[in-house]
Amino acid sequence: MKKLVIFGSAEIASLAKFYFSHDSDYEVAAFVVDDEFVDGDEFAGLPLVPFSRVVDLYPPAEYDMHVALSYRHLNKLREEKYHQAKGAGYYLASYVCSKSVSWPDLVVGDNCFILENQTIQPTVKIGNNVMVWSGNHLGHGTYINDHVYISSHVCIAGHCSVGERSFLGVNATVKDFTSIGKDCFVAMDAxxxxxADDGTVVIGATGTVLVGGDRRAEKIKRMYFSGN
Structure with a gap:
């Protein structure tokens, strides 16, 4: 089996260990975090090591890595650690749950985390470092850019695009042939x-759009993404 180190020591990292261990050809060997966040020798029953030592203890020639972090700061933290891990020389493994429906032409980048019960239609492309929680519909011809987070029960119709670092909340829907820009927040049930242009917030069933820089839009993004 291939060997894997998981970047993170919280809920998503623990969940990543479970999925990789039960539904992939990886054996999870250890967890790694930035040096200042090491609070013990173990996490979830495996060694927890500082990033400054990971290359020596788990060299990239022998181990792959997966960055398992949340959408904090509208996905910017996960993007930062993705580049940090790649800069250290690691191949970043993706997980695509076997309990989903997809087609052979599906394109998935590195460090993606795609959970169960997806319906992913033909000609869908998913970029790097994308998280897709359980139970979504990704319509044909849709492109999900890097560092996006898609919550559960999101329905994206055909020929859509979602820009970098954007977040789609639970039960959000996206009309066909629609483009969502970078750093957008589509709220739950929206x-x-x-x-939607870069930086916008979309709320409500009628698709109310608050453009980037709008005081209400910035307040909503701070409320949702500053402390998770």
Whole structure:
């Protein structure tokens, strides 16, 4: 079996260990965090090591890595650690749950975490470092850019695009042939019925759009993404 080190020591890292251990050809060997966050020798029953030592203890020639972090700061933290791990020389493993429906032409980048019960139609492309929680529909011809987080029960119709670092909340829907820009927040139960420019917040079933820089939009993003 291939060997894997997981970056993180919280809920998502523990969940990643479970999925990789039960539904992949990886054996999880250890967890790693930035030096200042090491609070013991173990996490979830495995060694917990500081990032400054990981290359020596678990060299990239022998181990792959998976960055398992949340959407904190609208996915910017996960993006930062993704580049940190790649800069250290690691191949970043993706996990795509076997308990989903997809097609042979599906394109998935590195360090993706795609959970069960997805319906992923033909010609879908998913970039790097994308998290797709359980039970979503990704319509044909759709492109999900890097560092995006898609919550559960999101329905994205055909020929859509989602920009880098954007977040789609539970039960959000996206109309076909719709483009969502970078750094957007689509709130829970919101409907995206027209293109959303970079930095916008979309709320409500009628798809109310608050453009980037709007005081209400910035307040909503701070509320959701500053402390998770």
């Amino acid at each position: 409907s995206v019925v027209r293109d």
